[in-house]
Amino acid sequence: MKLDAKIPSGPIEQAWAKACFDMKLVNPANKRKHSLIVVGSGLAGGSAAASLGELGYKVKCFCFQDSPRRAHSIAAQGGINAAKNYPNDGESVYRLFYDTVKGGDFRAREGNVYRLAQISGKIIDQCVAQGVPFAREYGGSLSNRSFGGAQVSRTFYARGQTGQQLLLGAYQALERQVQAGNVTMIPRTEMLDLIVVDGRARGIVARNLITGMMSVHIADAVILATGGYGNVYYLSTNAKGSNATAIWRAYKRGALFANPCFTQIHPTCIPVSGDYQSKLTLMSESLRNDGRIWVPKKKGDPRPPNEIPEDERDYYLERKYPSFGNLVPRDVASRNAKAMCDAGYGVGKTGLGVYLDFADAMSRLGEKTVRERYGNLFDMYQRITDENPYKAPMRIYPAMHYTMGGLWVDYELQSTIPGLFVLGEANFSDHGANRLGASALMQGLSDGYFIIPYTVGNYLATNTFAKVEESQPEVKEAVAAVQQKIDKLLSIKGKRTVDSFHRELGKILWDYCGMARTAEGLESAIGKIRALREEYWKDVTVPGSGDDLNESLEKAGRVADYFELAELLCIDARDRNESCGGHFREEYQTPDGEAQRDDEHYSYAAAWGYRGPDAPPELKKEPLEFNYVHPSQRSYK
Amino acid sequence: MKLTLKIWRQKNPNEKGAFVRYPVDDVDPEMSILECLDVLNESLILRGEVPVAFEHDCREGICGSCGFMINGIAHGPERATTTCQLTMRHFKDGDELTLEPWRAKAFPLVKDLVVNRQAFDHIIQAGGYVSVSTGQAPEGNNIPVGKEVADQSMDAAACIGCGACVAACPNASAALFTGAKITHLGVLPQGEPERERRALSMVAQMNEEAFGNCTSIGECTGVCPKEIPLEVIANMNRDYVCGSFNRREDLPAPVAPVVPA
Numbered sequence: 001m002k003l004d005a006k007i008p009s010g011p012i013e014q015a016w017a018k019a020c021f022d023m024k025l026v027n028p029a030n031k032r033k034h035s036l037i038v039v040g041s042g043l044a045g046g047s048a049a050a051s052l053g054e055l056g057y058k059v060k061c062f063c064f065q066d067s068p069r070r071a072h073s074i075a076a077q078g079g080i081n082a083a084k085n086y087p088n089d090g091e092s093v094y095r096l097f098y099d100t101v102k103g104g105d106f107r108a109r110e111g112n113v114y115r116l117a118q119i120s121g122k123i124i125d126q127c128v129a130q131g132v133p134f135a136r137e138y139g140g141s142l143s144n145r146s147f148g149g150a151q152v153s154r155t156f157y158a159r160g161q162t163g164q165q166l167l168l169g170a171y172q173a174l175e176r177q178v179q180a181g182n183v184t185m186i187p188r189t190e191m192l193d194l195i196v197v198d199g200r201a202r203g204i205v206a207r208n209l210i211t212g213m214m215s216v217h218i219a220d221a222v223i224l225a226t227g228g229y230g231n232v233y234y235l236s237t238n239a240k241g242s243n244a245t246a247i248w249r250a251y252k253r254g255a256l257f258a259n260p261c262f263t264q265i266h267p268t269c270i271p272v273s274g275d276y277q278s279k280l281t282l283m284s285e286s287l288r289n290d291g292r293i294w295v296p297k298k299k300g301d302p303r304p305p306n307e308i309p310e311d312e313r314d315y316y317l318e319r320k321y322p323s324f325g326n327l328v329p330r331d332v333a334s335r336n337a338k339a340m341c342d343a344g345y346g347v348g349k350t351g352l353g354v355y356l357d358f359a360d361a362m363s364r365l366g367e368k369t370v371r372e373r374y375g376n377l378f379d380m381y382q383r384i385t386d387e388n389p390y391k392a393p394m395r396i397y398p399a400m401h402y403t404m405g406g407l408w409v410d411y412e413l414q415s416t417i418p419g420l421f422v423l424g425e426a427n428f429s430d431h432g433a434n435r436l437g438a439s440a441l442m443q444g445l446s447d448g449y450f451i452i453p454y455t456v457g458n459y460l461a462t463n464t465f466a467k468v469e470e471s472q473p474e475v476k477e478a479v480a481a482v483q484q485k486i487d488k489l490l491s492i493k494g495k496r497t498v499d500s501f502h503r504e505l506g507k508i509l510w511d512y513c514g515m516a517r518t519a520e521g522l523e524s525a526i527g528k529i530r531a532l533r534e535e536y537w538k539d540v541t542v543p544g545s546g547d548d549l550n551e552s553l554e555k556a557g558r559v560a561d562y563f564e565l566a567e568l569l570c571i572d573a574r575d576r577n578e579s580c581g582g583h584f585r586e587e588y589q590t591p592d593g594e595a596q597r598d599d600e601h602y603s604y605a606a607a608w609g610y611r612g613p614d615a616p617p618e619l620k621k622e623p624l625e626f627n628y629v630h631p632s633q634r635s636y637k
Numbered sequence: 638m639k640l641t642l643k644i645w646r647q648k649n650p651n652e653k654g655a656f657v658r659y660p661v662d663d664v665d666p667e668m669s670i671l672e673c674l675d676v677l678n679e680s681l682i683l684r685g686e687v688p689v690a691f692e693h694d695c696r697e698g699i700c701g702s703c704g705f706m707i708n709g710i711a712h713g714p715e716r717a718t719t720t721c722q723l724t725m726r727h728f729k730d731g732d733e734l735t736l737e738p739w740r741a742k743a744f745p746l747v748k749d750l751v752v753n754r755q756a757f758d759h760i761i762q763a764g765g766y767v768s769v770s771t772g773q774a775p776e777g778n779n780i781p782v783g784k785e786v787a788d789q790s791m792d793a794a795a796c797i798g799c800g801a802c803v804a805a806c807p808n809a810s811a812a813l814f815t816g817a818k819i820t821h822l823g824v825l826p827q828g829e830p831e832r833e834r835r836a837l838s839m840v841a842q843m844n845e846e847a848f849g850n851c852t853s854i855g856e857c858t859g860v861c862p863k864e865i866p867l868e869v870i871a872n873m874n875r876d877y878v879c880g881s882f883n884r885r886e887d888l889p890a891p892v893a894p895v896v897p898a
Contacts, residue, residue: 051771066692067758069798070700086778122774129774131767131827133790140781158791164699165794172766179762187755210747239695273667278675279696380698383715383722449771497682499675544687548649549748552688 044424045225047448053177076163104432234506433581808849
């Protein structure tokens with residue numbers, strides 16, 4: 001099988017319009033005869049389910065939370081990019097496209113990124129019409145701000161709660177379709193397997209998390225919008241429930257998994273405070289617009305930050321990257337913070353932290369303006385650390401945040417299993433090796449509102465769908481496999497908790513496959529992961545039963561998948577003998593410590609295929625072509 | 638420090654529940670109360686007991702999943718703080734904390750500290766949206782919205798749907814939640830065409846669920862982690878009254894309510 005990305009030929013500006021015209025349509029009267037499954041209710045899933053419901057399809061939407069409004073998109077703080085050029089500062093579709101391809105370190109597909117930039121403006125229009133209360137100027141027009149990795153102000157925001165407001169917009173549109181009878185919302189239900197019949201995705205096996213009841217749902221197509229796999233690292237900025245089980249089970253059913261090693265470490269998070277730590281809290285990247293990052297020039301300087309005079313501070317990002325300064329992309333900012341701490345300049349109890357200082361902004365703008373821009377973030381920081389960022393600088397450290405890798409999809413967002421579509425963070429398509437700030441919300445909504453309604457129609461219009469019965473062997477086999485796994489996990493009754501395994505797995509990944517990686521380290525990580533996985537299946541203990549609300553059991557299934565995913569992540573990282581974006585291999589760096597790409601050998605998306613529990617995965621390559629933005633050494637100096 | 642957690646344990650809605658006391662040693666003042674429960678649960682699992690069920694997800698105060706009564710106060714003693722962001726430094730060595738689920742007829746208990754809040758989704762389904770389908774939107778800047786109006790809308794839109802307002806209200810009223818959505822959309826020009834109809838149908842749905850009535854006590858806004866102001870209830874009442882004069886025949890039927898166990 002050759003990977004066909006199905007990118008339309010011809011000029012990139014017309015590619016999406018051409019594709020839309022070439023796609024077959026489903027007659028309005030026939031739409032209600034087609035059933036669709038959407039798994040996940042975040043920005044991608046919620047907007048997809050709502051839009052498909054509006055078109056008249058019969059949609060079932062699943063989420064594991066008690067309500068679709070809880071999806072983790074809600075936690076996105078900073079904003080959403082769009083090529084509106086309201087500030088008249090040189091923004092254009094082409095520039096957003098260019099910045100995204102370059103920011104992704106030339107490992108994203110040009111066609112997809114261009115389409116994303118083209119659609120970005122319509123997303124803002126749609127959200128405004130839904131009543132999303134974006135920040136406004138006094139004259140009533142929409143307000144913009146700049147964001148990490150960009151030199152134009154293209155980011156729209158709603159205080160520090162942009163994700164929340166966009167998600168509520170999608171959630172409300174979704175609930176409107178529930179009321180209209182077009183969407184059936186199935187909350188507190190987790191997808192545990194994909195049903196593939198005659199090579200096509202035809203349904204899912206799901207488990208009700210309250211009653212433990214297993215159910216089978218059959219449809220004409222399945223849309224996964226289940227987010228990223230950052231929680232494989234245990235400590236991350238993801239919600240505790242965010243997990244990779246849906247995409248992982250799809251991988252094991254034949255969908256290819258692309259670029260798993262492209263993970264993003266976010267530079268501005270609150271540092272870890274103790275072993276009990278359950279998650280890491282992000283401080284929006286927008287803080288870097290007005291905050292200045294520094295460490296003391298003297299190693300292990302014991303003085304409180306306010307007593308360290310100006311000339312004894314090292315504003316290392318401004319020093320090393322004069323043109324972007326504190327606004328360098330995330331991968332660069334994270335790596336530099338790590339380098340400073342590794343060299344002994346870190347601050348705070350653990351030495352794993354750098355200062356993010358607002359003193360200059362306070363004197364330039366006044367406390368009132370700073371409060372207006374970042375008030376809720378400052379409050380959150382104070383609530384967690386008991387320190388007042390209006391008076392002393394924040395302490396921040398990088399943390400696992402986002403995964404650019406995910407299930408491989410073509411231009412139509414269809415995976416290698418026909419009828420299985422993958423949207424948002426769950427796919428791999430648009431961000432290459434590093435995502436720019438405020439682009440995740442853009443991608444999720446672009447996929448859900450404006451792409452899938454067209455492409456899924458094309459799939460439905462060009463295929464016929466035989467009835468699938470629950471008694472069919474494919475269905476029975478999937479249900480039995482899920483049940484067997486649950487029974488197995490409950491029956492081990494070992495001595496270690498699921499969380500203790502997960503924490504240990506996360507530590508291995510963070511140490512060997514985090515901000516800096518080496519072939520040797522990855523090799524040893526793979527060994528450690530395998531050994532720990534073996535121990536897991538012998539010694540984990542899962543209390544309670546499978547027939548009521550049992551969070552330990554839910555976690556046990558997810559962690560079992562994380563072991564396998566962690567191994568693939570390391571295999572991919574080991575296989576990619578170059579540094580690019582978030583994937584930094586210490587062996588491959590420029591003389592001044594920047595990521596050194598190898599375009600001659602690695603200008604491709606690495607799509608891995610499952611070949612069985614003990615066989616190594618099979619690598620398929622999708623070569624990347626750059627006809628518009630020519631690969632260059634990224635420079636933010 | 639050492640604490641005692643007195644926690645409501647109830648296997649399911651049909652069985653009787655009871656408080657159980659659990660001593661927890663090694664409480665770090667920096668940990669959140671949910672991390673304190675994590676530590677307790679780890680030890681319960683290792684002792685072969687069933688861990689305490691509680692709802693949580695983002696653990697950064699925005700998803701609205703978490704929440705229980707802590708010493709009789711929804712989300713605990715700190716103002717404008719969700720349960721997940723409540724750190725243990727607000728308590729003293731030797732304290733006993735009583736943790737119990739939201740108690741409201743409209744939020745039937747699921748297990749331990751977990752309740753069913755689907756009634757909130759039903760209220761949104763009844764009209765908590767602007768009826769605009771994907772693709773129908775005009776250019777974003779075509780309709781100017783004054784900064785003050787956008788701010789007022791955002792203040793109300795900040796609601797996370799956690800249910801603390803209902804849990805704190807002696808009447809178990811959902812007026813603050815419903816009023817917040819009616820205000821968020823109603824003050825914006827985009828929400829204006831449906832303003833009265835929205836208020837009528839959302840209030841009708843609220844009454845259909847097992848919530849009590851608002852008697853303007855104000856406990857709701859006091860415990861609200863997002864400090865939704867009490868004015869949103871006045872906005873709801875105003876839109877409802879105007880709507881009942883103007884659009885009496887226009888009422889959609891409420892959707893099926895949550896049937897309390």
